[in-house]
Each structure stands twice: as structure tokens, then as C-alpha cells.
């Protein structure tokens with residue numbers, strides 16, 4: 257892994273039942289870089305992300321994340337790896353019976369932070385996403401865009417170096433999508449690397465960053481104007 261990359265895939269192959277889904281992929285995400293990952297349904301985007309948070313091991317090749325050799329990481333170190341990642345996924349929802357504040361604080365409690373720090377940090381990240389005033393609300397009382405901002409606040413709580421976002425603007429109207437993208441842009445401007453899976457080509461065109469397309473097991477850079 258070069259000094260400047262926070263994620264590096266080297267010759268990574270993944271197959272399911274002898275069908276190759278990712279074929280000898282090389283990829284790197286630089287420190288502070290913003291990259292989109294696109295591709296048709298079934299192209300392998302979820303598999304790609306699962307490799308990063310060690311939910312899937314490659315058949316061959318190596319995966320390095322935040323200085324850790326994920327493909328050879330002992331199970332007991334997986335929580336440490338996941339703490340280095342801010343995860344914003346659609347199937348990683350808020351706890352419906354906890355307030356906005358409690359949802360964010362919970363991410364800090366599980367990592368064993370001190371009570372005083374938890375309070376300070378939870379309020380700080382809610383401030384960063386512009387939702388301090390909603391801290392006592394329940395998730396169901398928020399709009400979809402506000403809920404997504406709470407998910408982002410929770411992902412930021414442990415100060416990860418890398419944000420993995422899977423369709424963060426899926427299911428949102430254009431106004432709410434723009435708010436989420438402005439927020440991700442701001443987070444990236446502060447130095448966090450962002451890898452975002454999306455089908456939302458309007459957003460890709462409006463917020464242009466390096467765009468990689470998965471197709472037939474391989475990955476290649478595409479220009480936003482050609483989408």
C-alpha cells in the first residue's frame with residue numbers, strides 16, 4: 257500500500273460458485289480522496305464494499321485498509337478495522353426506539369468511550385450535520401434526509417479516516433440529496449476519504465469526482481459527462 261492510500265486492492269478476485277464477480281482488481285483510494293463506484297445491478301459493488309469492512313474475503317489478492325491487511329486480519333481485530341470506517345448504508349438503519357442523540361451516543365458507547373466525552377462528541381457531530389435542535393426527536397419523526405444526516409453523524413462519531421457510503425442519496429428527493437452531498441463534500445474537504453456507491457448519475461454529474469465503473473469483473477475510470 258503506498259503511503260498515500262487508505263484503501264488498496266491488489267489483484268483481488270472474488271467468485272461465487274465458480275462465477276467470477278471481481279476479476280484481479282487493482283484499486284486504491286488516496287488519503288482524502290472522493291471516489292464514486294458505479295455499475296449495473298449485480299456488477300459487484302456490494303461485494304467490493306464487503307471486502308473493505310471484512311464481511312467477505314477475496315479468493316486471491318490482498319486488501320489493505322487504513323494500514324491493516326484485511327485479508328489476513330484475525331477476527332478479534334475486525335472491530336478495530338470497522339471503527340476506522342464510517343459506514344453509511346441503507347441497511348444500517350437507526351434504532352427506532354432511541355432518540356437522535358442516543359443513536360449517535362450509542363456508536364461511542366460500544367467503543368467504550370468515557371461518558372463526558374460521549375456527550376461532547378455526540379453533540380459535536382450532530383452540530384456538524386446541522387441537527388443539534390433535533391437531538392431529542394425520534395428517528396420516525398424526521399424526514400428521510402434528516403435521518404440520513406443522523407446516520408452520517410453516527411458514522412463520524414468515532415473519527416474514522418474513511419467513509420463508505422452505499423447509495424446515500426437513494427430514496428431521497430433532489431433537495432435532500434443535495435444536502436447530503438453538500439455534507440459529504442464538506443466532510444471530504446476536511447480530509448476524510450470517501451468511497452460512495454451510487455446509481456444516481458445526476459448527482460455524479462453535479463458533484464464531479466473520480467468515477468470508477470465495475471463492469472464484467474473489471475474496474476475502469478469513466479468521465480461523468482459520458483454517463
Ligand SMILES: Nc1ncnc2c1ncn2[C@@H]1O[C@H](COP(=O)(O)OP(=O)(O)OP(=O)(O)O)[C@@H](O)[C@H]1O
Nearest residue numbers: 272273277295296297298299300301302303304470
Ligand atoms: N453470497 C452470494 N452467493 C452467491 N452469489 C452472490 C452472493 N453475493 C452476491 N452474489 C452474486 O454476485 C454478483 C454481484 O453481486 P453484488 O451484490 O456484489 O452486486 P451489486 O453491484 O452490489 O448489485 P446491486 O446494485 O443490485 O446491489 C451478483 O450476480 C449476485 O447475484
